Amino acid sequence: MVDFGGWDMPLNYGSQIEEHHAVRQHAGLFDVSHMRALDLSGARAGECLRLLLANDVARLKDPGKALYSCMLNEAGGILDDLIVYRLGDGQFRVVVNAGTADKDQAWISAHAAPLEVRVAARSDQALLAIQGPEARAHVAALLSPPDAARALSLDVFVGAQIGAWFIARTGYTGEDGFEIMLPAEAAEELWRALTARGVRCCGLGARDTLRLEAGMNLYGLDMDEHTHPLESGLEWTVAWDPPERNFIGRAALERVRGAGTVPRLCGLVLEERAVMRAHQRVIVPEEGEGMITSGTFSPTLARSIALARLPAGSVREVQVEVRGKLLPARVVRPPFVRHGRALVQV
Amino acid sequence: MSNAPADRRYARSHEWVRDLGDGTVEIGISDHAQSSLGDLVFVEVPETGRTLAAGEACAVVESVKAASDIYSPLSGTVVAVNEQLASAPELINQQPYEAGWIFRLRPADGAGVAALLDAKAYLAVADSE
Numbered sequence: 001m002v003d004f005g006g007w008d009m010p011l012n013y014g015s016q017i018e019e020h021h022a023v024r025q026h027a028g029l030f031d032v033s034h035m036r037a038l039d040l041s042g043a044r045a046g047e048c049l050r051l052l053l054a055n056d057v058a059r060l061k062d063p064g065k066a067l068y069s070c071m072l073n074e075a076g077g078i079l080d081d082l083i084v085y086r087l088g089d090g091q092f093r094v095v096v097n098a099g100t101a102d103k104d105q106a107w108i109s110a111h112a113a114p115l116e117v118r119v120a121a122r123s124d125q126a127l128l129a130i131q132g133p134e135a136r137a138h139v140a141a142l143l144s145p146p147d148a149a150r151a152l153s154l155d156v157f158v159g160a161q162i163g164a165w166f167i168a169r170t171g172y173t174g175e176d177g178f179e180i181m182l183p184a185e186a187a188e189e190l191w192r193a194l195t196a197r198g199v200r201c202c203g204l205g206a207r208d209t210l211r212l213e214a215g216m217n218l219y220g221l222d223m224d225e226h227t228h229p230l231e232s233g234l235e236w237t238v239a240w241d242p243p244e245r246n247f248i249g250r251a252a253l254e255r256v257r258g259a260g261t262v263p264r265l266c267g268l269v270l271e272e273r274a275v276m277r278a279h280q281r282v283i284v285p286e287e288g289e290g291m292i293t294s295g296t297f298s299p300t301l302a303r304s305i306a307l308a309r310l311p312a313g314s315v316r317e318v319q320v321e322v323r324g325k326l327l328p329a330r331v332v333r334p335p336f337v338r339h340g341r342a343l344v345q346v
Numbered sequence: 347m348s349n350a351p352a353d354r355r356y357a358r359s360h361e362w363v364r365d366l367g368d369g370t371v372e373i374g375i376s377d378h379a380q381s382s383l384g385d386l387v388f389v390e391v392p393e394t395g396r397t398l399a400a401g402e403a404c405a406v407v408e409s410v411k412a413a414s415d416i417y418s419p420l421s422g423t424v425v426a427v428n429e430q431l432a433s434a435p436e437l438i439n440q441q442p443y444e445a446g447w448i449f450r451l452r453p454a455d456g457a458g459v460a461a462l463l464d465a466k467a468y469l470a471v472a473d474s475e
Contacts, residue, residue: 016385205410273390274413
């Protein structure tokens with residue numbers, strides 16, 4: 001067990017690598033109730049989020065549709081990354097990271113109050129993630145036929161309230177699956193029902209190797225208040241249009257963009273048998289130095305992979321300083337693995 | 347709760363030593379050590395023929411969590427290494443006291459063994475961590 005954002009959480013339930021493979025090949029279960037859900041309601045809730053988020057909730061036309069976004073400070077630094085669902089007219093749900101939850105809630109509430117938007121933390125709810133190629137079928141098997149049909153008809157990045165559960169086809173593993181928000185007192189029963197079906201319990205360790213293989217950033221390592229989306233591989237989440245939408249951090253980001261060269265967040269694959277870790281130095285020939293932001297051993301590739309922030313440029317061959325030695329690594333474009341398949345050559 | 351067989355001696359740095367009865371000893375890491383490290387992914391063994399001083403870092407075990415040095419509990423010469431670990435580092439997790447041995451040593455003298463812990467004393471050290 002480790003402390004994670006104030007929560008006692010298991011690194012693994014036995015073997016992190018077996019948990020990882022279970023998610024890539026079958027189905028795994030994660031208790032991610034440490035993440036905080038905030039419900040925003042009020043006629044101007046959409047306007048509030050169009051100010052707070054770098055991505056644009058106006059893109060969420062249909063109820064249940066979800067969007068991934070950064071929330072920035074005025075300097076363009078990333079306060080957090082989050083998922084926002086449009087639940088209905090003037091109704092949104094935002095799911096934020098545990099470590100930043102108190103700060104996020106204060107920040108969002110401060111901007112919501114003048115717009116008469118209410119912000120409610122859903123601490124009454126638990127959040128379970130069921131991920132893997134067989135995940136959706138396991139969940140459907142626990143539902144009545146009409147509810148199962150509804151759950152299975154959900155498109156990627158869409159959620160719906162189905163009975164007492166809010167079921168969304170989202171996740172943090174690079175596999176298909178659901179995240180289910182449900183009353184906290186009902187979570188244990190769902191957990192037991194899924195594990196009884198052979199869905200494997202997974203800890204934070206497997207969650208980290210899965211998200212890194214999927215090329216997904218981890219807040220606090222790959223990005224934080226002192227880095228902006230453009231140097232964090234997240235420009236695709238910044239909605240520049242319409243130009244008149246003046247979200248917090250926009251002016252700063254436009255200055256960065258106008259200034260030209262921006263460091264890049266890249267994927268690295270180590271050519272030798274060792275493991276890259278966060279904060280190790282990366283030597284980029286001709287261009288200078290960069291740093292590993294998060295690194296691990298990829299169980300799918302049986303190689304070490306990492307995300308690294310490197311100087312702007314197009315160099316493909318770099319060296320990483322691992323335990324006093326300079327080892328060759330190759331720059332690749334994440335994701336490394338998606339839907340059980342390796343996307344980079346090793 | 348980790349285990350430690352009584353037929354061998356232990357270093358405080360979590361290596362075990364087993365007397366093979368032919369003037370050599372076998373060395374590996376304890377169940378407590380493998381369990382704390384988590385799934386092992388790479389093992390770097392010493393070269394055969396290398397002379398080691400007691401307490402010298404001579405191997406590396408790397409897990410999903412971290413890399414860790416292995417220290418030779420005794421002075422001596424490396425006479426064999428476990429070649430299987432190159433392709434199957436998980437042997438250390440699965441059978442730390444048998445198939446997961448790391449290297450064999452011909453000790454320079456018999457004196458070092460007495461300074462090592464017996465199983466009971468080692469478990470007391472491991473459990474206090």
